[in-house]
Amino acid sequence: MKQILTILTVAAAFTLAGTSCKKNDDNNNNTTSVDSGSVYIHLHTNIDSNEVDDYGTAYPDANGRQISLSKAQLYLSNIRMIKTDGTQYALPNAVIILKDLETESYFLAKVPTGSYKSIMFNVGLDAATNAKTPTATDSALNHSDMWFGSSAQPDGYVFVDLEGSVDTTAGGNGSTALMQPFTYKIGTNGHLNTVTMPDHTPVYSIAKDQSQFVHIIIDYSKLLSGVSLNNSANLSVKTAADNNSAVSNTISSNVPSMFKYEE
Numbered sequence: 001m002k003q004i005l006t007i008l009t010v011a012a013a014f015t016l017a018g019t020s021c022k023k024n025d026d027n028n029n030n031t032t033s034v035d036s037g038s039v040y041i042h043l044h045t046n047i048d049s050n051e052v053d054d055y056g057t058a059y060p061d062a063n064g065r066q067i068s069l070s071k072a073q074l075y076l077s078n079i080r081m082i083k084t085d086g087t088q089y090a091l092p093n094a095v096i097i098l099k100d101l102e103t104e105s106y107f108l109a110k111v112p113t114g115s116y117k118s119i120m121f122n123v124g125l126d127a128a129t130n131a132k133t134p135t136a137t138d139s140a141l142n143h144s145d146m147w148f149g150s151s152a153q154p155d156g157y158v159f160v161d162l163e164g165s166v167d168t169t170a171g172g173n174g175s176t177a178l179m180q181p182f183t184y185k186i187g188t189n190g191h192l193n194t195v196t197m198p199d200h201t202p203v204y205s206i207a208k209d210q211s212q213f214v215h216i217i218i219d220y221s222k223l224l225s226g227v228s229l230n231n232s233a234n235l236s237v238k239t240a241a242d243n244n245s246a247v248s249n250t251i252s253s254n255v256p257s258m259f260k261y262e263e
Helices: 002-021 220-224 246-258
Strands: 036-047 058-060 066-083 088-090 097-099 105-112 114-123 158-166 180-187 193-196 204-206 211-219 259-261
Touching: 036 066, 036 204, 036 220, 066 220, 158 220, 180 246, 193 246, 204 211, 211 220, 211 246, 220 246, 246 259
Parallel strands: 036 211
Antiparallel strands: 036 105, 058 066, 066 088, 066 097, 066 114, 066 158, 114 193, 114 204, 158 180, 211 259
């Protein structure tokens, strides 16, 4: 019996030692042995300064052009908190968010206590994830409306899906009755965008066992900047092949300008 107890005691000691030495691959991501707080991101869907409360309602952009949405969603991934000294804390567990109109608050992770001045993230998915076939447990990826076809592969995922109707008159002063439908499904590895938010004042203070929210506005009207909307050929990007077009490149280049902090 003493021999058995000795073996169990040694095994337990090795287990505890292994637990205390375990570290995540990303820098300083071991939140099990340090004080931490919960970080959430709160995302608002806007057309310029107008928060979109429901689908189908027309809202004016900064120039008065009317836009209504029937779908507005995108992927956020590779999310990193930026410390006041400029170093980055990569969230553990490869957090992926599928932002839709209906949901605003998303839990990100437990983050070590301290002061953080900003946040950065990808809009879209890295090449390896974009080539991944979703499983039933991939809650963010297992959404058929974010696929280009009947399955996610071989064309990968839609990174930004914006659909609705827009005033296509040259002056942007037409009636809502004449608004035309548009569909922009932006994806493929070439359209992955990285967004680094400016320094936030005050800094985000992560306190032990407390929650911190990062409030960000997503202004979807920014995606249409520089698009000649009175040309019907510019109102549709639906396939992976369409993502080679000039209009898809314009929309993709507009993605970083969509994001700003809520005042």
